[in-house]
Structure formats: C-alpha cells, structure tokens
Amino acid sequence: MMLVDNPVERDPVLRDLTEISVNALKDLELARKELKENDLQMQEMNKLANERVNEMSRVNQQLQDKISFVENMTKSMQEKNEHLEKELKITETEKINYSKLNALLKEDLSKVIKKEKELSIKQIFLEKKVKEQAENLLKGEKMSIIGTFTSRLAHDIRNPLSKLKMSHDILCNSPNMPVLDKIKHQQRIESAISNMTHIIEDVLEFVRMSELDMKETPIKTIIKSSMESITVPSSVKLEIKGDDRAALCDSRKLEAVFVNLLTNAIEAIRGKGYVAIKIMDNGNNIEICFEDSGAGVIPSLQGKIFEPMFTTKQHGTGLGLAICKMIVEQHGGKLLYKNTPSAFSVLLPKINNHKMVAR
Incomplete structure (x- = not known):
C-alpha cells in the first residue's frame, strides 16, 4: 500500500488555516442556526405584536363606541335636563297659579258656606211655610171631605129613615093591623135602623182611627x-x-x-x-x-x-x-x-x- 503525502499535515500554516476554516464553518453554522432561531422568534414576536395591535385596535374601537355612547348619553341628558328645566319652570308657574286658584277657592268656599247657612235658614223657613200650607190644605181637604160626607150621609140616611118613618106611621095609625103585617113593618124598621147604624159606623171608623x-x-x-x-x-x-x-x-x-x-x-x-x-x-x-x-x-x-x-x-x-x-x-x-x-x-x-x- 502506498502512503499519500498530505501537504497540510506537513505545513503548519495550512494546518492552522484548515482548523480556522473548520472552526469558521462551525461558527457560521451556529450563527446561521442562531439567526434562524432569532428569525423564528422575531416572527413569533411579530405575530404576537400583530395580535396585540389587533387587540388594541378592537379595544380602541370599543372605547370609541363607548365614547360615542357616552357622548350621545351626555347629549340626551343635556336635552332631558333642558326639558326638565322647562318643565320645572312650567310647574313653578302652575304652582303659582294653583296657589292663586286655591286662594280663590277658599274665598269662594267661604262664600258658599255663608250662602249655605243662608239657604239653611231659608230652608227651615220654607219648610215651616210648606208645613203650614200643607196643614191648611189638609184642613181644607178635610173640610171638603166632611162636606161631601155630610151630603152623602144625608142622602144615604134619608132612604132608610123614610122607610122607618113610613113603617112607624103605618103601625101608629093602624092599631088593628094583622100581626103578620105588623111583623113585616117591624122588620123594615129594624132593617132601616141597621142600615143607618152601618153607615154611621163606617163614617166614624174613617174619621176617627183608633189605636191598635x-x-x-x-x-x-x-x-x-x-x-x-x-x-x-x-x-x-x-x-x-x-x-x-x-x-x-x-x-x-x-x-x-x-x-x-x-x-x-x-x-x-x-x-x-x-x-x-x-x-x-x-x-x-x-x-x-x-x-x-x-x-x-x-x-x-x-x-x-x-x-x-x-x-x-x-x-x-x-x-x-x-x-x-x-x-x-x-x-x-x-x-x-x-x-x-x-x-x-x-x-x-x-x-x-x-x-x-x-x-
């Protein structure tokens, strides 16, 4: 086997450059990783920031709505306050008018009470006069009834009285009359007396009502x-x-x-x-x-x-x-x-x- 000659190993400078390059690549890789992590963090933070912005925008809109509502309420309250002030002025005016009217009513009431007392006195006087007039009318009516009674009584009594007198005269002038005829005339006399008694009792009962x-x-x-x-x-x-x-x-x-x-x-x-x-x-x-x-x-x-x-x-x-x-x-x-x-x-x-x- 042949051994290959490596110049890097023989040259210290090259060996150092190589280590530096390796280290640099490692550092670069670490830096790239850190940048990537930082980029992800930035993206997350950006996302959170956007959500926070959106939340703030929503809250801001709600605040704007509430501000508008409060402004409207304030305006409405001002209008109602103005209306109440007007009503209060009207009420005060009416109160003054009522006070004047109450004073007038009290004055009128005093007049009415005074008039009522006068009318009461007049009523007592008129009742007395009416009673007197009624008594006078009743007396007149009674006198009229008595007059009619007298006329009617005289008429009603005349007939039985005539029968009684006639039968009495016949009995007195005919002493030798048969007994049956005498009884007949006696019965006529009793009937006439009974009729007159009934008439008189009716009149007495009518004009003199006794207690029960x-x-x-x-x-x-x-x-x-x-x-x-x-x-x-x-x-x-x-x-x-x-x-x-x-x-x-x-x-x-x-x-x-x-x-x-x-x-x-x-x-x-x-x-x-x-x-x-x-x-x-x-x-x-x-x-x-x-x-x-x-x-x-x-x-x-x-x-x-x-x-x-x-x-x-x-x-x-x-x-x-x-x-x-x-x-x-x-x-x-x-x-x-x-x-x-x-x-x-x-x-x-x-x-x-x-x-x-x-x-």
Whole structure:
C-alpha cells in the first residue's frame, strides 16, 4: 500500500488555516442556526405584536363606541335636563297659579258656606211655610171631605129613615093591623135602623182611627171568625188554602177588613161561584189573598177603588175599601188589587220584620 503525502499535515500554516476554516464553518453554522432561531422568534414576536395591535385596535374601537355612547348619553341628558328645566319652570308657574286658584277657592268656599247657612235658614223657613200650607190644605181637604160626607150621609140616611118613618106611621095609625103585617113593618124598621147604624159606623171608623191592640194571632183564626160573621149562600164555594201563619195584629180590626173583602167578593160573583182565601209567604210579608170568580173591576176604575166615597154599588158609603186600606197600612202593610182573576191581597209584615204605623 502506498502512503499519500498530505501537504497540510506537513505545513503548519495550512494546518492552522484548515482548523480556522473548520472552526469558521462551525461558527457560521451556529450563527446561521442562531439567526434562524432569532428569525423564528422575531416572527413569533411579530405575530404576537400583530395580535396585540389587533387587540388594541378592537379595544380602541370599543372605547370609541363607548365614547360615542357616552357622548350621545351626555347629549340626551343635556336635552332631558333642558326639558326638565322647562318643565320645572312650567310647574313653578302652575304652582303659582294653583296657589292663586286655591286662594280663590277658599274665598269662594267661604262664600258658599255663608250662602249655605243662608239657604239653611231659608230652608227651615220654607219648610215651616210648606208645613203650614200643607196643614191648611189638609184642613181644607178635610173640610171638603166632611162636606161631601155630610151630603152623602144625608142622602144615604134619608132612604132608610123614610122607610122607618113610613113603617112607624103605618103601625101608629093602624092599631088593628094583622100581626103578620105588623111583623113585616117591624122588620123594615129594624132593617132601616141597621142600615143607618152601618153607615154611621163606617163614617166614624174613617174619621176617627183608633189605636191598635196588637197581639200575635193565627191568620186562620181571624179568617174563620170573619166567615162566621157573614151569611155565605149555599151556591158559593168558600175555601181556605195554604198553611196557617201567625201575625202581630189587632184581630178585631183585621177581622173587619176580612169581612168587608169577603162580602165584596160574594157580591161580585152575585152569590154564585167560588171565593178562595189563600195564605202565602211573600218575602218579608204574609200575603192573604181573597180571590173570586167574578168579572173584576174594569181597568179604568181600578185606580179609584180605594178612594173615600167611591163605589159602584147602588147603596153604601163608599168607605169600605178606604177603611180597609187605612187599617192594613196602620199595621205597616199594604192592600192591593189585581184582575184576572179578581183578587184583593192583604200584605202584613212577618213578626220579626213588623213595623207598626203609629196613629
């Protein structure tokens, strides 16, 4: 094997240059690596810087938006403040006006109170005058009624009185008259006296309403007592319907009302038909209804049937229903009439709701 002669090894200078070159290449490679690493770091830093710039730009934009919002809010607040200042001025003006108006109202109120006192005095004076006028009218009305009563009483008494006088004269001038004829004229005298007594009692009852003797009494007891006081034809069907109820009443006066209504009902059906007495519950009242099969009262006369001295009969004072109405109202009740079917209803307060009208 042949050995090759290496000049570098034999020449120290070359050997040093070689080492220097090798070292230089190593250093260059290290430097290149460092530059590459630095370049990557720079790129990373540049990237971070760009992100930071972008972040700062976004934050800056948000700040700009917030600044714009605050500026808008400030402007809006200024506008609202200006509006509130205007409103405040208006409010102060209105407050001044209200104060003036309040002062005027107080002044007017004082005038109103003063006027009210004057009117109150005038009202008392006028009420007194009205009361006096009403009393005068009532006196005049009473005098008118008394005058009408007197005329009607004289007319109603004249007929039975004439019959009585005629029968009395015949009995006095005919001592030998047969007994049957004497009995006949005696009956006429008794009938005439009975008619005059009935007329006088009606008038007295109407003009002098006595106080009530109030006691708790079953309604059916009063109805049955009323039925026993009158003559009921056999052709009349008379019946009581409904459960019995007690009422706080003057049984004697209420019996007089029932007798009158029963008598009128029997006369209305001309002694033939039916009369039903119904006891019913009507809210706070007890209703006693006298219903008959008659034709009833014509509509044009229904508003007058309770007026004093109004009658459709050929005889009587026309005070019967007026007296009945007064007695029922004296008990705190009502007397009503309805047609189809013909019926009079007496409404009396229940015992726990009773309110008596003082007379």
